[in-house]
Amino acid sequence: MSLTRIHNLSISLDGFATGEPQSAEAPFGHAGQRLHQWMFGTRFWDASGTAGVDDAFAERHSQGIGAEIMGAHKFGPPGWQDDREWKGWWGPNPPFHTPTFVLTHHPRPSIEMEGGTTFHFLNAAPAEALDTAREAANGLDVxxxxxxxxxxxxxxxxxxxHMHLVQVPIVLGRGVRIWDGLEALEDAYDVEAVSSPSGVTHLTFTRRVAP
Amino acid sequence: MSLTRIHNLSISLDGFATGEPQSAEAPFGHAGQRLHQWMFGTRFWDASGTAGVDDAFAERHSQGIGAEIMGAHKFGPPGWQDDREWKGWWGPNPPFHTPTFVLTHHPRPSIEMEGGTTFHFLNAAPAEALDTAREAANGLDVxxxxxxxxxxxxxxxxxxxHMHLVQVPIVLGRGVRIWDGLEALEDAYDVEAVSSPSGVTHLTFTRRVAP
Incomplete structure (x- = not known):
């Protein structure tokens, strides 16, 4: 069965997954790289990194994934839709290595990159986008x-x-919150928290299956 | 040296320390008792409870404390100021056992309870209230x-x-947030997170001392 998964989504204590304002120079706004520092210390990121709990979670990012769906704000800074040459932040060989669906109200032709990543642009609601990505994932997860x-x-x-969040011990104060509109999310999930010696806390949400 | 401390303040994943609306029947609004369930399982609360990490944190609540400061919303439901007979939620022997200063715009005469708790009512800003409580604490912490x-x-x-928060794995969605207006709080504190087998995560903030 093909699952829908979220990995390595880093949030501040106050629940912001990005700061503000986003720009070409600051993809995460005033948060800078602080939300992701934990990951840079892992073997997943760099061969000389640690192989502990942070790494165990981080490396699941790519395992068994056949497609990604991302929002327009992840693909580029404000206004990228007006730049016909924009191909994402990640250079010629992006770290996705699968079909990657960018949700945007301004679709454009697909872009084939090196390393297996092809960007497709979709103007679609979540369920419809997921159907499209699921088909492209060819039996693997999205x-x-x-x-x-x-x-x-x-x-x-x-x-x-399945959702994996990483709570970083900083208070961002502003940006885009992950929790808004999700009251009682825990009713549908088993939630587990594990703190890491690096200072972050890994939160995993596993969807409950009806008995 | 007399310190200012916060203990056992329970928050949801989205940072709410209470739900809404507060009433005489529901001191924590729609949160009910969910934010404090972790504490009811400890030896601190009940002699048959657990003696693990939750208990180790919980019991520090009273150690070395000489006075408490609380807000008007902790002392009673909306409108308690109009009830001359209101003496708090806690019955004749409240769990404070020290001078306890209630911040309110409508001060009234002090109330001496059983067990060492005396409620004093102050219309004062934080620094001024702290001076008053510090003096009453007689060398102990506030x-x-x-x-x-x-x-x-x-x-x-x-x-x-010193601040001890307990993050409970629920999403409340509404209520009163702890984090608003506290951007970059971590600059002044060493922050430690430790997850408990009960499912909560204890967060401790220890004020950094200039080297």
């Missing part, structure tokens, strides 16, 4: 890649089977 | 007892030395 508003939309629509 | 808006006011004023 990752909802973020940002926070897209993750929220998929959670609110009840489409997520 | 606890900021909540609710969340009072805790926020004392944090924002830089008056808190």
């Amino acid at each position: 990752r909802i890649g973020g940002g926070p508003s897209v993750v929220r939309d998929f959670l609110a629509a009840g489409l997520v089977d | 606890r900021i007892g909540g609710g969340p808006s009072v805790v926020r006011d004392f944090l924002a004023a830089g008056l808190v030395d």
Whole structure:
């Protein structure tokens, strides 16, 4: 069975998954790289990194994934839709290596990159986008890649089977919150928390199956 | 040296320390008792409870405390100021056992209860209230007892030395948030997270001392 998964989505103590304002120079706004520092210390990111709990969670990002869905804000800075040459933040070989569906109100022709990533552009609601990505995933799982508003939309629509959040001990104060509109989310999930020696806390949400 | 401390302040994943609306029947609104279930399972609460990490944190609530400061919303439901007979939620022997200062715009005469608790009513800003409580604490520490808006006011004023929060794996969606207006709080504190087998995560903030 093909699952819908979220991995390595980092949030502040106050629940912001990105700061503000987003720009070409600051993809995460005033948060800078602080939300992702934990990941840079892992073997998943760098061969000289740690192999502990942070790494165990981080490396699941790519395992068994056949397609990604991301929001327009993840693909580029405000205005990228007007730049016909924009191909994402990640250079010629993006770290997705699968079909990758970018949700946007301004679709454009698909872009084939090196390393197996092809960007497709979809103007679609979550359920419809998921159907399209699921088909492209060819039996593997679909990752909802973020940002926070897209993750929220998929959670609110009840489409997520597994979510891994990483809570970083900083208070961002402003940005885009992950939790808004998700009251009682725990009713549908088993929630587990495990703190890491690095200072972050990993939260996993596993969808409950009716008995 | 007398410290200013916060203990056992329970919050949801989305940072709410109480639900809504508050009433005589529901002191924590729609949150009910869900934020404090972890504590009811400890030896601190009941002699048959657990003695693990939840208990280790919980029992520090009273150790070395000489006075408490609380907000009007902790002392009673909306409108208690109009009830001359209201003496708090806790019956004749409240669990404070020290001078306890209630911040209110409608001060009234002090009330001496059983077990060492005396309620005093203060119309004062955080720093002034803390001076008064510190004097009453007679060399011991002062606890900021909540609710969340009072805790926020004392944090924002830089008056808190130690804070212990307990993050409960539920999404409340509405209520009173602990984090609002506290951007970059971590600059002044060492923050530690430890998850408990009960499912909650204990967060401790220890004020950094200039080297």
